[in-house]
Amino acid sequence: MSLKIDKALVSADWLFKNLNNENLVILDASISKVIAGNEEISTYNKQCIKGAIYFDIKNTFSDLKAGFPNTVLSPKEFEESAQRIGICKDSCVVVYDDLGIYSSPRVWWMFQLMGFKNIAVLDGGFSHWKYKKYPTEYLENYPSKKGNFTASYQPQRIKFTNDVYSAIENKTILIVDARSKGRFYAKAPEPRLTIKGGHIPNSVNLPYTEIIENGMLKSEKELKLIFNTLNKKKKAFIFSCGSGITASILALGAELSGIKNHAVYDGSWTEWSNTEGLPIKK
Template structure:
């Protein structure tokens, strides 16, 4: 499985592959209270990937932070994930949390993972089988985590980049939150952006719940004038940053990383400068 994204037709055709593991990364709702029409349903034999709890760091108040490799490995074992597993991940909004799971596995050294383009809505639209959500237990897997630190950046790296301007920081939040003209959904945070960062709302790379065509994505990233610069993707809490990172991965070979703490960490830090367009 060499593709970064796969179609629902591809997945349906490969359901009987013994190495295939389907992960359901659906959330009950988003930070903006977006909900799905497919609550309580899953693709047959999918395994629930609990992004908010099992696969986020537990020793921080920041949401969705990358767990350490040992914790990640142990949770993968519980889901029956093996070194040989071919993973397809989806969510119930089409494309929302699934790219975050793609990035997690890439960061932990497992490249045999793809996002289901269009997720559960696209699967249902094709008339493929759904079943009631079921949280099951599995035979322990033998997954091994090999951490790739180059794929993740912390707040100190972002502060350093303010001086060196080595990497281009791309922010996936809405234009209003980026410009400081709309409130942040987390009421204790200011809106605005990291100095010198550029804005690409994640909705811009999607169309009808799927990624836009490679041709359209190429045009989008071409207008940003990225050249060969390293790229750092950020958002509110590290979820939608992975959407635009994956979109960029489809059309660009630039080195890419995610600022894991994202705006929640940056806007909470006393010494982190905030720019607005007001």
């Protein structure tokens, strides 16, 4: 029986129960946090959930020709890359990362952007899976048949610099930055050494760490309180961060809160601060 996901988040218990389902695809989307420009992660002798396939955000599922990190692929390129790792139209995808909740929501958002809904993030990631003593193995390149995944691009899910610039004075849109308060107010340095400090004018700060507790997302009740308090006037959300990774955590939190009118600024602060002539607040 084909698995169907009705929420954007699943538990380790749920995944273990369905581990042998024929249409389940588990993706390990781990990356390292940005520290002085280092975002690479070694897959050599890397432990993973049993049967997981590595989803390489940095080198396979980002546009390496783009001027900024983590730029999303075109729908055609994404479709072909997803097919190569065996993802099909009827796959049920669960994505996780090594840091609890960090890079996996980015993958969830990319699939949403490509019109694929049967995907969820594993709450607590690999660390919680190990805590539950569920089966692990060393990561391998599983020989999988080519999938038949097809992309159905949803442009409302993504925003570009011109969109964000237009949104600054738009009273129906709220721009929310997922970086730390120190980075938002230029009191702490950016991890990418060439990036200026500050934030987009009229944006507000919601550090992604405020919706996470002990490596897991806060409850839906807590998430609703956070997002509804932040956005009392029910504006559309545009989420931003350093380069589109942690903005996707806020997008996931908003989705779980029942909020549908949200998008991610793909270039985020890295693109904004490096684009000549754009206003910066500190």
